[in-house]
Amino acid sequence: MxxxxxxxxxxxxxxxxxxxxxxxxxxxxxxxxxxxxxxxxxxxxxxxxxxxxxxxxxxxxxxxxxxxxxxxxxxxxxxxxxxxxxxxxxxxxxxxxxxxxxLPFEVADYVDFYASEHHASNLGRLFRPDNPDPLMPNWKHLPVGYHGRSSTIIPSGVDVMRPCGQRKGPDDPEPVFGPSVRLDIEAELGFVVGVGNDMGRPIGTQEADEHLFGAVIFNDWSARDIQAWEYVPLGPNLGKSFASSISCWVVPMEALRAARVPTPTQDPRPLPYLRMDTPWGLDIDLEVEWNGQVVTRPPYREMYWSPAQMLAHTTVNGAATRTGDLFASGTISGPEKDQRGAFIELTWGGKEPVTVAGERRTFLLDGDTITIRATAVGPHGRRIDFGDVTTTILPCSCS
Missing domain, CATH: 2.30.30.230 (Fumarylacetoacetase, N-terminal domain)
Incomplete structure (x- = not known):
């Protein structure tokens, strides 16, 4: 024994x-x-x-x-x-x-949200600099999300091949096809559905504990150049669907009870189906390591929308969920520059490179290795560890 x-x-x-x-x-x-x-x-x-x-x-x-x-x-x-x-x-x-x-579970379906006000505001300032409000009009009324591809969710340790696709840069007269040249990460959390709901029977915000099994670290790989050319008017597709990486350990939601904290103030008040007596987030600290160097530390406690609200919004139209469904939080970013959870934010669209191992860097190169770690507040002053998601970028195979 x-x-x-x-x-x-x-x-x-x-x-x-x-x-x-x-x-x-x-x-x-x-x-x-x-x-x-x-x-x-x-x-x-x-x-x-x-x-x-x-x-x-x-x-x-x-x-x-x-x-x-x-x-x-x-x-x-x-x-x-x-x-x-x-x-x-x-x-x-x-x-x-x-x-x-x-991979710890069979992924049934996958939705990615956009729940960080800091991330959404930063991207709004980057892409719409002349607009006085960086957020889109709907952002504070509902958890914005898109439907992703569950078949390309992979565990830590599985390397990612640089995606190929169609892109059109600002100086390109016509679209071109080839490997992405603006490959990025998004440091997120993913939430795993244990028990689903029947079609036509939405899950209320107070019912999340009956359905959510646990959480994982989530890296939503993003080909920003492919995404920028394709996403109008229907949103992300090939710029996201080539791979998403998750940690190999699923931390039970019950283990994260001590990490629950109120979300930032939600103003305007959400519509009734999204209301909670106290919308809860999680006091979880992430860190992103780029070729062995920590470059950012995103705090999940800054996320505007609660996991319970994301699940409620997913099902409010009558959509069914199943065991193994996964929804991700969207990029986790805080108010400070060293808390931004995507390199497009951290380098301000590539205009402000960061130094990694003595080199000025913006987006990912072949051979780069990214590790995302996370720990949560636990009872008795101890931390709860999620492990990590580690991935190396391989050269593309397209011609």
Whole structure:
């Protein structure tokens, strides 16, 4: 039997207990949690105490467990806290370095929002400098979003090939086709739906806890030159759909209770379906590392719209959601320059380069590696760790 020694300063302590999918060399994919510097196989750790352990966790996806609902999520979390502080079967515990991590759930559908007032205002000033109001007229009345492509959501560690597409620069007489030359990141959080809703039955803002399973770090890769040429009038398409990266550990929403904080004041008052007694955000700090150097630290607590409001807006027209649906927050940016969560903001459209490893840089080059990390406020003054999303840019394959 094995007993795990959990360092007191670990972001993967008993207050966290995230969920993921791992494999060992040549082995099958199975569900796990992380405790300190160890990965714990859930089926082996919880069987026979949990009758559904094999059904829910001896599988390469969290979807079956996520569909079980919030009462079961809480019950498993309580049982897991008890189990990992005692003796565990030797074959259920592995060093983090000895396993490979995978996409933790099957992504059913995907929506990306635009919930940061600072980000939206910065882009408004960049693209509409003569407009006295940088926000579009609808922005403070509803969570603006677009429908993305779930099939190209990938886990940390999977590299991204530079996308090709059609673009037209300000000095180009005609559109051209080729690799994107303004490849960017967007540091975000993603929220995972565990239990969906039936078509025609919207989810209210007070019902989010019955549906939201957990959160991940999300990098919404963006080809700004492709996006700029295509997005009028219907919005992002090929400039976004080539890849989005998520962290391999899903932090349960229950673990983020202590991180809840009020959103910034919402004025004007939202329409009734978006109202909450106290709209809640999350006190989560992110940092973006570019080729080993931290270049920005976006704060999620600055986000204008609550995850509960984003989910309510997604379903208010009668749309159904499913287990494994994912919606992202949009770029997380704060009021300061070193809190901007996209390089188009950080370098002000490429006009104000930042220094990375001694070089003046604006957008991503082939071979660049981006790592996004996040930690949340936890109980008792401890931090809760999301892990990271690390990706390297590969050359395009287009001709």
């Amino acid at each position: 094995t007993r795990i020694d959990i360092p007191t300063d670990s972001g993967f302590g008993l207050d966290n207990l995230p969920y993921g999918v791992y494999s060992r060399a040549g082995g099958e994919r199975r569900c796990a949690t992380r405790v300190g510097d160890h990965v714990v196989d859930l089926a082996l750790a919880l069987d026979p105490s949990l009758p559904q352990a094999q059904e829910w966790f001896a599988t390469g996806s969290l979807n079956v467990f996520m569909a079980a609902g919030p009462q079961q999520w809480s019950a498993v979390r309580s049982l897991l806290r008890e189990k990992v502080t005692g003796d565990l079967p030797d074959d259920a515990v592995f060093d983090v370095a000895d396993v490979a991590m995978h």
